[in-house]
Amino acid sequence: MTPGAQSPMALAFDLSFTHTEGRWNVPGSWTGADYPDLHMFTELARTAERGGIDMLFFGDGVGIPDTWENSADAAVKWGISWPRHDMSPIIAALGQATSKIGFGLTYSSTYMHPFYIARLLNSLDHVTNGRIAFNVVASARTSDAANYGFDQLMNHDMRYERMEEFIDVCQRLWDSVEPDAIVRDHTTGIFADPAKVHRLDHHGKHFHVRGPLPSVPSPQGKPVLVQAGSSPRGIRASAAFADIVFGSGGHHASQKRHRSELNTALQNAGRDPASVGILWAIQVVLGASRSEAVARREEMLGMLPMEGVGAYLSYNTGFDFSVLPRSFVLGELRASIVAAQGTQSGFVDRLISDRGAESRLSRDEFFDEGWRYSTGYDQTIAGTASEVADEMAEQFEVTGSRGGFMISNPLRTPGAVGDVVDYLVPELRARGLRSDDYVGSTLRSNLLGSSLQK
Numbered sequence: 001m002t003p004g005a006q007s008p009m010a011l012a013f014d015l016s017f018t019h020t021e022g023r024w025n026v027p028g029s030w031t032g033a034d035y036p037d038l039h040m041f042t043e044l045a046r047t048a049e050r051g052g053i054d055m056l057f058f059g060d061g062v063g064i065p066d067t068w069e070n071s072a073d074a075a076v077k078w079g080i081s082w083p084r085h086d087m088s089p090i091i092a093a094l095g096q097a098t099s100k101i102g103f104g105l106t107y108s109s110t111y112m113h114p115f116y117i118a119r120l121l122n123s124l125d126h127v128t129n130g131r132i133a134f135n136v137v138a139s140a141r142t143s144d145a146a147n148y149g150f151d152q153l154m155n156h157d158m159r160y161e162r163m164e165e166f167i168d169v170c171q172r173l174w175d176s177v178e179p180d181a182i183v184r185d186h187t188t189g190i191f192a193d194p195a196k197v198h199r200l201d202h203h204g205k206h207f208h209v210r211g212p213l214p215s216v217p218s219p220q221g222k223p224v225l226v227q228a229g230s231s232p233r234g235i236r237a238s239a240a241f242a243d244i245v246f247g248s249g250g251h252h253a254s255q256k257r258h259r260s261e262l263n264t265a266l267q268n269a270g271r272d273p274a275s276v277g278i279l280w281a282i283q284v285v286l287g288a289s290r291s292e293a294v295a296r297r298e299e300m301l302g303m304l305p306m307e308g309v310g311a312y313l314s315y316n317t318g319f320d321f322s323v324l325p326r327s328f329v330l331g332e333l334r335a336s337i338v339a340a341q342g343t344q345s346g347f348v349d350r351l352i353s354d355r356g357a358e359s360r361l362s363r364d365e366f367f368d369e370g371w372r373y374s375t376g377y378d379q380t381i382a383g384t385a386s387e388v389a390d391e392m393a394e395q396f397e398v399t400g401s402r403g404g405f406m407i408s409n410p411l412r413t414p415g416a417v418g419d420v421v422d423y424l425v426p427e428l429r430a431r432g433l434r435s436d437d438y439v440g441s442t443l444r445s446n447l448l449g450s451s452l453q454k
C-alpha cells in the first residue's frame, strides 16, 4: 500500500473472554499472572499496537450466569463468563502505556443512565486522547437484570426503544458544549461563552435530563458508537446511530443476511449503506503448519465440561436449556425463546439457518453441537497465517468489503495475540488489506477510515 493510504480492512481484538470458559487453564495461557492483572493487559495492548491493530475491545455482562437450572453454581464452578471487571479504569491505565491503539468498552442502555455514561466516556476520551469506542448493549441476560433491581428482562423491543433514546440523549450531551465554547481568556477572566453551552431539557419516555454536560469537549467529540444486536429490531437500532456494527462471524449465509438487512435498514434511515461497516467476530488458531494449528485447536475440546456448556448457552440466549425435552422442533424452540424475551440471534439462529426451522433435533444432538459452539471450536479457523489470511480475505469480500474483523477470544494469553501480530498481520499487509501503520491520531480516523465511503 502507498504510505498514508487507509487500510481497507479494520482489525480489532475482542479480549472479553481471555480468561473464561476454561481459557485461563489452557497450557501456556495466563502463565504467572491472574485476571485482571494490569501488566498482562498492558503487554497485550503494547503487542497489539506494535501490529497496528485499530482497537482492543471489551464486551461486558454484570451478572454471573444463572439461567441454567436457575442457579449460578455451574458458572461459578467452571468460570463461565465470569469474573468480569469494569474495564474503564483499566483502559485509562492502558491509554498511558500506548499512544495509537483505540479501546472499545461496553455499557448497557437498559440499566445505566445516559448522563453518567456520556460524562464517563467524555473523560475517557480525554485520558486516551481520542481513542474511545462505546459498545452499547441492550442486555439479554436475566442475571444482569437482577443486579439492577429487575426480576425479569424488559421486553426485547422496548430495550431497543430505550437504547435509541439513551444514545440520542448521549449525543445531545456530547454536543451540548460546542467545540469552541471554552475561552479561557486570561485578560478578561472569561472562562467560557454561555451562548455555546446548551441545556437539553430532555423529557422522553425513559429519561429526563436537563444538561448540559459539565465537561470540556473531548478530542473525538463523541466516542465511536458500536452496536451488536442482530434481530430485525436490533439492526434497526444499528441503522439509527451505529458508526460500526459488531457481527457474529464465521457463517457466510448469516453474515450475508445480516449485511443485507443492515443495508436495507440504513437506507430506510436515510443513511448510506456504504458508510457503516461490520466487524465480524473471528476466532483463529495459528501454527507454523496446518497440522500444528489443527492440533492446537483440539485443545479447545477439553476446555469445558457439558455442565459449563449448558450454563454458557442458556446465559447467552436468556433461556434455560436444561428444560429441553428429549426431542424438539427448532422453530418451536425459537418461539419459546422469543416468548421468554431472550435473544433471537446466536446459537439457535445458527442451527435454524443450517438445518431449517422445521428440523427436529434430539437433546443430545443439541448439546453436542452446543459444546463445539461454546468452546468456539466450530467457529475457529486453524491454519497457517497465509491460510487464515485467505479465509479472512474471502469473508471480507463476500460481505461487501466494508468493516473488518474482531479477532476474538484468543486461546492463549498473551501468546495468541503475539502470533496474530507477528504472522497474520504481515500476511494481510502483503495482500494490501492493511496499511503499515496507523493512518490517523484518533480511533475514529483509524477504525472508520478504512473501507468506508465517508
Ligand SMILES: Cc1cc2nc3c(=O)[nH]c(=O)nc-3n(C[C@H](O)[C@H](O)[C@H](O)COP(=O)(O)O)c2cc1C
Binding pocket: 058, 059, 060, 061, 106, 136, 137, 138, 139, 140, 228, 229, 230, 231, 232, 233, 234, 235, 246, 247, 248, 281, 342, 343, 344, 345
Ligand atoms: C457479536 C456480539 C457481541 C455482543 N456483545 C455483548 C456484550 O458484550 N454484552 C452484552 O450484554 N450483550 C452483548 N451482545 C448481545 C447484544 O447486545 C444483544 O443484546 C443481543 O444480541 C440480543 O439482541 P438481538 O435479539 O437484537 O440480537 C452481543 C451480541 C453479539 C451478536
